[in-house]
Amino acid sequence: MESLRLQFPALQQAGLIYLDNAATTQKPHDVIEAMSQFYLRDNANVHRGAHRLSARATRAFEGARATLAQFINAPAQHEVIFTRGTTEAMNLLASSLATMQLHPGDHVLVDQWAHHASIVPWQQACHRHGATLHAIPMTAAGRLDFDAFRALLRQHPKVVVLTGISNALGCRVELEPFIAAAKAVGATVIIDGAQMVAHSHIDVQALGCDFFAFSGHKMYGPTGIGALWGKTELLEAMPPYQFGGEMIASVSFEHSSFNQLPFKFEAGTPAIAEAIGLGAAAQWLMRQDRHSVAAHEQQLLQYAQQQLRQLDGITLYSAFADNVGSLAFNVDGEHHQDIGVWLDQAGIAVRCGHHCCQPLMQHLGVKGTCRLSVAAYNTHAEIDAVIAAISDYLEFIDDDA
Ligand code: PLP
16 A cells, blocks of 8 residues: 555645545556656657657557557447547537437436536537436435336437446446346447546446546546547447547538548547546556455445444435445535535545535435545545544534534
């Protein structure tokens, strides 16, 4: 653990306990170094450059794409489209795929715990195309409701968007049966993998989905970069999302023809250093013993759940044994932001709010929650510090009363 933590410069600050990893993870030296080296040595624009710097930049940029393809077990590198992150990937689909697939009277399904990045682009696409957006409900116990999902599938939705791991709650869904059921009625299935990539091995072929979206900064990589994986036949059939340089084959004032995959969806100069940094992050993750990391994170979450359950006046939300990454709670009668500020004074970074999941918060009947979210580098001692700080808070409000 010590040597792992040493790889993360930001964690070396005294008095910092970083448990806001679902929002963004810290970055290891490898990622920072890969980006620095690009700017120090190789900086040039990619593709079509005659000079050696451009050749080196292109090699590193396309090498990052190849790494990502390996990271998610994509059958082909051209199926990996660089985007700014999950949000842009979802907007790309809600623009391009929706234009191809959605017609008046159609249906789109999004899960109840979806991030606004899934809900809003598809809601707006439904408005544009005269389709209807439905929420896949949760059971009273706090899982995604498979029976209700199957009932919704009777409407033959054109698109189903599933969030593999909820960023707000940390609970997960067994994706394979959901994907298989959606595919059986002919739906195009999109996975929001933003919270999956740092915690679990991803195999898009085994999942059986059509699209998989993720963000670099949630998997130890830089901000401003992520990817959309999609099946070749769908990506080829879809119209471009944005227009400009890079994405064209030929242009006249009357007409343009478009580049092949993946460039057709990558208009303009890409985020080159960020893509290289994301490649380094994927390499870093693939070098870890991912089984042990996942088991360690699971233990931390279990421990946090157990400890919080022992305190009076704490409500936990969808806190299951198989949760991944995050744990949501409130101190009864207290505003979640007050807890966030209290914890910050103890040097503890957690996130408090609606976590970009307002429909989920409405479902839970709360304005927001406190969320602690773990990564490979967190420790039991850090969870102990959170529990101690919350115990202090409970004492403080008790004295105040
Ligand atoms: N989906 C989920 C489940 C998320 O947790 C997030 C970010 O918190 C997003 C989508 C949006 O990701 P980004 O802001 O990196 O585009």
